[in-house]
Amino acid sequence: MQPIQLFDPASSTYTYVLADEGTREALIIDPVDEQLARDLAALRELGLKLAWTLETHTHADHITSAGLLAEHTGARTAAPEGCGIGTAAVQLKDGDVLRFGAEELKALHTPGHTAGSMSYLWRGHAFTGDTLLINGCGRTDFQSGSAAALYRSITEVLFALPDATIVWPGHDYNGRSHSTIGAEKTGNARVAGKTLAEFVIVMTELNLPKPRRIDEAVPANQSSGLRQDAEAPRTAALAGDPLAARPAQGYAGDVPPQLAYDWWQDGAVLVDIRSDAEREWVGFVPGAVSLAWKQWPGMVPNPSFDKGLKEAVPPGKKALLLCRSGVRSIAAARRATELGIEAYNVLEGFEGDPDENAQRGKRGGWRMLGLPWRQR
Ligand SMILES: N[C@@H](CCC(=O)N[C@@H](CS)C(=O)NCC(=O)O)C(=O)O
Ligand SMILES: [Fe+2]
Known part of the structure; x- marks a missing residue:
């Protein structure tokens, strides 16, 4: 070839x-x-x-x-x-x-x-x-x-x-x-x-x-493109690809933040996979399980993430994976699914933007919707 x-x-x-x-x-x-x-x-x-x-x-x-x-x-x-x-x-x-x-x-x-x-x-x-x-x-x-x-x-x-x-x-x-x-x-x-x-x-x-x-x-x-201040270009790049934006395979599904919140109130486990530093900078979600997705590419699977997730999500409960913009949480939801957990990706993450180009200024994400969060 x-x-x-x-x-x-x-x-x-x-x-x-x-x-x-x-x-x-x-x-x-x-x-x-x-x-x-x-x-x-x-x-x-x-x-x-x-x-x-x-x-x-x-x-x-x-x-x-x-x-x-x-x-x-x-x-x-x-x-x-x-x-x-x-x-x-x-x-x-x-x-x-x-x-x-x-x-x-x-x-x-x-x-x-x-x-x-x-x-x-x-x-x-x-x-x-x-x-x-x-x-x-x-x-x-x-x-x-x-x-x-x-x-x-x-x-x-x-x-x-x-x-x-x-x-x-x-x-x-x-x-x-x-x-x-x-x-x-x-x-x-x-x-x-x-x-x-x-x-x-x-x-x-x-x-x-x-x-x-x-x-x-x-x-x-120097971070393989992962640490960028502006995450919008990535979301825009993903928006053109139905598989990337909504990969039906690999995990149970995508949920908008408001629905994730409702499910959380009904007993689902909300897992915040952002790094400790990100939570310090931007804010944290009281009551969410904090479990950093320390899976830099190539390190999958990470035993400590797997162990923490299994301990945090009791059998029969849904897991809701939340990251900053809704990209890493897809990979984490896939990993959770491999571990036998019913796992969902929380769309737009903690502070992502649902549709930067079409609705400029109308931001989504956990924080933007006014769902519970606090500065440390
Ligand atoms: N105009 C381009 C930069 C082009 C450039 O400097 N390219 C580098 C490669 S990263 C180079 O080595 N160019 C050699 C050349 O133009 O002769 C930009 O603004 O991004
Ligand atoms: Fe170059």
């Missing part, structure tokens, strides 16, 4: 899906949060089970959907160890191999665009992230970039691959999809035939404007 190349026009980012034909296990490289619904739909249509999400580096121009993909599909997250993405379950070192079905992908440390940047090799394909672009390369003027390191990564690591190796870049700003190592070795305007000193001058003189979203994107990407 050839790599599947997907494009995010807003950031000109390429996302790749690789799959093992036999087992249908798949891996996704550099997924973009605005494209979450599209990517979930693509995986579903192709009958693929996502085993891994993978980053080439900490992006400065867009936010990854890795954390959300992991929550929705059960995939594990992997990222280069030098990228400061502490939430990634697997921290990749040079030469590490990731397996999906019978397939293997190899990580190559190719620093320069950022110090942690990696490229990935799969069969005759190289996914070069922003290390090597088509007739270009990643910039080196921020995020621990180094033109000298990039020169070595391109000329000594990537150009050492066979000429026929297909190059799949992390971006292209001119509508090109792929190249080859041979073509870049002879024709890449920034690096072909250049000495290290000449390359450093080229890179120093680029004078590119700062990426528009760098201040927001870098911190968000």
Whole structure:
């Protein structure tokens, strides 16, 4: 199976899906949060089970959907160890191999665009992230970039691959999809035939404007896209996908906050799965069971969460899972269901917005509806 190349026009980012034909296990490289619904739909249509999400580096121009993909599909997250993405379950070192079905992908440390940047090799394909672009390369003027390191990564690591190796870049700003190592070795305007000193001058003189979203994107990407101040884009991304917004499979159902409150009064168990820090900042729900969903992607299942949940929900009772915006609670409701509990996801969470685009300003969620909550 050839790599599947997907494009995010807003950031000109390429996302790749690789799959093992036999087992249908798949891996996704550099997924973009605005494209979450599209990517979930693509995986579903192709009958693929996502085993891994993978980053080439900490992006400065867009936010990854890795954390959300992991929550929705059960995939594990992997990222280069030098990228400061502490939430990634697997921290990749040079030469590490990731397996999906019978397939293997190899990580190559190719620093320069950022110090942690990696490229990935799969069969005759190289996914070069922003290390090597088509007739270009990643910039080196921020995020621990180094033109000298990039020169070595391109000329000594990537150009050492066979000429026929297909190059799949992390971006292209001119509508090109792929190249080859041979073509870049002879024709890449920034690096072909250049000495290290000449390359450093080229890179120093680029004078590119700062990426528009760098201040927001870098911190968000260091938590696999999960810790963002504004959660609205994720909700909007999910809204286009019926499966993501309302996954009938995997748990008993979705309930709006007011109905959850009524069920709670009737004896259902309300489980607040936000972190202790989130409750401290925003407020807590008196009487709810506090049980943080400390399941960073890849850590599923988490024995302490499972144990706490089983103790909190007596047999025959419904569990109502509440998080901040109604995304994590879907994953937690699925896990509760696996443990034999009748589990519901509380829509819009504690402070989510039901329909940001259509009803701007009309907010929902537990807190917004005036249901019981207190500041500590
Ligand atoms: N204009 C884009 C930024 C584009 C950009 O700086 N891209 C980075 C990759 S994250 C790069 O290395 N570009 C190399 C180049 O444009 O030559 C934005 O505002 O987001
Ligand atoms: Fe980049």
